[in-house]
Amino acid sequence: MTAVDLNDNIFVIEGLKRLADEAFNPEGFAHGMDEVVHVLVNQGSGTFGYGHKVVGDRKINKARSFDDDFSHDALNNWLHECRALSYSPGSGTWTTAEVHVFPDRPGRLVVFDEEHLPRMKDGGWYPGGKPAGAASWAEQLYAYPRTVDNIPAWMWDIFRAEGVTPPIYNPEFRSVDWKNRRRPVTDRGTDFSIEPTVIDSSLEPGVFAKISKKLFGA
Incomplete structure (x- = not known):
């Protein structure tokens, strides 16, 4: 960002x-x-x-x-x-x-663009204030999606460590693609008023291959 x-x-x-x-x-x-x-x-x-x-x-x-x-x-x-x-x-x-x-x-x-979280005097995190895991970052990207290249390396590290494939912005369709589903994206983020459509990954292998390369180096 x-x-x-x-x-x-x-x-x-x-x-x-x-x-x-x-x-x-x-x-x-x-x-x-x-x-x-x-x-x-x-x-x-x-x-x-x-x-x-x-x-x-x-x-x-x-x-x-x-x-x-x-x-x-x-x-x-x-x-x-x-x-x-x-x-x-x-x-x-x-x-x-x-x-x-x-x-x-x-x-x-x-x-x-990142979390600014304070620590307690003993170095621990405050209750409710621990760094977000992959599921939380995936929720954020579902609401405000990014292209593969605009997801920072540290965020990819979190997804990779937890084996989570994140939602991805697809500029061709102006959509967010996740779990073989697609929703339209506006200038304000994902449009949740519209039901998602199913993606046939065999017809659109490109974006999924790019995600796999980021996650697994394949």
Whole structure:
């Protein structure tokens, strides 16, 4: 996936303003703070989030309470839409979003193609925050498919280690092909409103041969 900067997009600008208002209004969870940072990592059909507030030189980690967070609609639903807006057929979309909002200036949204997951002091992963396995990455690629060549090497390593064949974007049909099924892909990702069709692999061996070469070197 190529680098994406969404900060000039009006939908993103308005979303950041809404988050800032939720955080810094007189009853907001970050009233009196200088900055709120929230990171949301997409993992298959779920997400893992964490963050902190900044006041002066102090960083205050986000509490687990819903009272110390943005509303689901303002953050999660907005980022879900931002992710669809970022999708480029065959190239994919981002995995991790890092949101920065301030009380006195415009916020910003920074996105990354890989998981940004924190570790605990003992080096372990937080509950619910372990690196995604092949099944989760396959779910992501089914929703936002990439061509064989646009799936990064580290992701292929995960699929190879677990023996999973990922969904693949087929530019000829503008579709996602997976498990001998095909669904159409739009500029916003896979169109799940349309039932998949069956692929006859004997008639279309090319794409499957390319996947096998990536997975098995054959």
